[in-house]
Amino acid sequence: MHRNPxxxxxxxxxxTRGCSQGSLFAPRFRDIEPLGxxxxxxxxxxxxxxxxxxRYLKQQACQDARxxxxxxxxxxxxxxxxxxxxxxxxxxxxxxxxxxxxxxPELVKxxxxxxxxxxxxxxxxxxxxxxxxxxxxxGELLLIDAxxxxxxxxxxxxxxxxxxxxxxxxxxxxxxEFGFTAFPETRNRLFIPMKTIEKLFA
Numbered sequence: 001m002h003r004n005p006x007x008x009x010x011x012x013x014x015x016t017r018g019c020s021q022g023s024l025f026a027p028r029f030r031d032i033e034p035l036g037x038x039x040x041x042x043x044x045x046x047x048x049x050x051x052x053x054x055r056y057l058k059q060q061a062c063q064d065a066r067x068x069x070x071x072x073x074x075x076x077x078x079x080x081x082x083x084x085x086x087x088x089x090x091x092x093x094x095x096x097x098x099x100x101x102x103x104x105p106e107l108v109k110x111x112x113x114x115x116x117x118x119x120x121x122x123x124x125x126x127x128x129x130x131x132x133x134x135x136x137x138x139g140e141l142l143l144i145d146a147x148x149x150x151x152x153x154x155x156x157x158x159x160x161x162x163x164x165x166x167x168x169x170x171x172x173x174x175x176x177e178f179g180f181t182a183f184p185e186t187r188n189r190l191f192i193p194m195k196t197i198e199k200l201f202a
Contacts (some may be wrong), residue, residue: 091123
């Protein structure tokens, strides 16, 4: 499956960042597509500056795809470089893990579901941008595509939200600017209800 990436200055209409000046001069991109064998030679050159994320794409991502442990997607530039990638996998939100005295009822209300012991969700396990594409809207392109794919998947296999574990404060700010909300007592674990995503792309 090939998808044309969202143009750099096209954003969902609410709860997201506007275009940065740098994005106006972003290079052209070919596709956001599932990671495959044709990307083998491209993976070696990828460098986002965070060693575990680099190592994952180079050494683990293809195995995860084959074993269906995660679904990696890559953004490829016109000149044949991997500008960034993300992964999706199934997850769940355990109500027992939400402290009832720390706002769990409000989270359940936002998800608009009964208080089941566990609620199905989709996890963005990793999202990374190559350093050479810094300031060119790649992170936004990847996240918008990940949310688009997750929303489509949720119509076939029920998922109430998209969950992400932000690795540092900058990542947490990035996700909150797109409307993600932190779980109680887990500042860097965030979610966005699928109904909210649906409204963003309406």
